Amino acid sequence: MLLGLLPPLAGELRVLGSSPRRGSAHIGYVPQGRNLEAAVAFRGVDLVGLGLDGHRWGFRVPTRPRRELPSSVTEALEAAGASEYARRRIGEMSGGERQRLMLAQALVSKPQLLLLDEPFANLDVRHQSVMAAVVAEVAVEQSLSVVLVAHDINPLRRVVDRVCYVAGGGVAIGTPEEVVTGPVLSRLYGGPVEVLTDSRGRRFVVGLEEETAHPHARSRASVVEGAVR
């Protein structure tokens, strides 16, 4: 809906001061679970380059020496921490490396809003924390808002500003401390849910074993900064 792919069922939606329109360069988008293995003879830099001008017809007219990349591509790769491996084939990269590459692709058009759908799905804990740190850093440095969807709040705990927890047809909005609590979630799920906190402040949602938690986390640059500090 934010991308302008679906119209709202009712009401009006305004994103960055105007109604959403397909193809806005102001919004960077990384969808969930993209299958990039298919692209074998395809490098990271090729993928990021598509974020820059993949929507234009024809091919990029080579105006500079062959090996040199457009500066926005280099900057986006740098910001996402993907420069080192960007000239390798996508098929040779790990899931975490691919995820950061997709982030670079979303950043290359210099967006003001970043939409990330399940950026931590299928990542191990190390890549999850690297990814969370990269997202937080990018949000501060480029002063952009990040809206992301995640099932697990923990990798994001310290960088997220606001959480919009969606479950059982209801929502709860607030800081993670306000929302991810036993009473709030029990109300949302309509059943007993407990939130356990471990020694390092990580929260675990238990109870209602057949249902899955699905917090929509929302972070804004200003508070991300506070959280990182």
Added chain:
Amino acid sequence: MSVAARHLLASAGPVSNFSWNLLADLRQMLGYAFMRNAFEAGAMVAVVAGVVGYFVVLRRTAFAAHALSHIGFAGAAGAVAVGVIPLWGLLAFCLTSGAVIGGLGQRLRERDTVIGIVLAFALGLGALFISLYSGSSNEAISILFGEILGVSTGDLSLTLAIGLITLALVAALYRPLLFTSVDEDVAEARRVPVRMVSVVFMMTVALAVAISVQVVGVLLIFGLMVTPAAIAERVCRSPGQAMLVGVAVALGSTWLGLAISWYFAYPVSFFIISISFVVYVAVRVASWAKERAVRAMAVA
């Protein structure tokens, strides 16, 4: 010279004995108009197949390309039945079905089933058209297995024209085509007309298939459209490189196959397909050996 006569020429025992003076052989080979036409048409088809093949492999639409060629068979047989040159029938059937297959989109779950059903129907039509045509079965054989030695000067200019149109279409679509191939959701969000790109691309494949059928025939189209591109996918990093290598493999096997057929009276398409197949196996074996060596190093 009629097609049948040329066919006879190509299959009536060794056309020339092998000599060690390859240059003289080449000169003698190219002294014949039908050999020159074959080399030129083969070159155009190889370039087109190498370039289009990269996207066919990248988009995982090999089955659609395969289906297009078989649907083209019905078109070609129909054209023969009504007395038009087969290429027109190929073009008409391939372009129509290419537009439809492209319109089905990449994601549709039952897409391959739909293609398969249409493909079976088309082959049935082909069988009917062949029986309607009272002439010899030579025409059918040459559609199925290719008849590059039968390319007339008229066919050649048509092939060159269609080949250039195909390359121009790929050039015009290049970036959106790459974008939608690797990453359809993001491309859609960035306002790339995904459906339109898919339709135009399948029509481009249809054009490529139509001219490739002359060289290797309906049944062996994979050898030109998929094998060289699959080889390139394994050895290359970037799309540009992969297309160049794909073209090189397709061109090499076509020309070499033609040259070998000068000495041995077996079907040209057999030689072309065999060469690209051998290269593919060699590349697989080489990458397997390399992986093993790397693993051995890691263990040691």
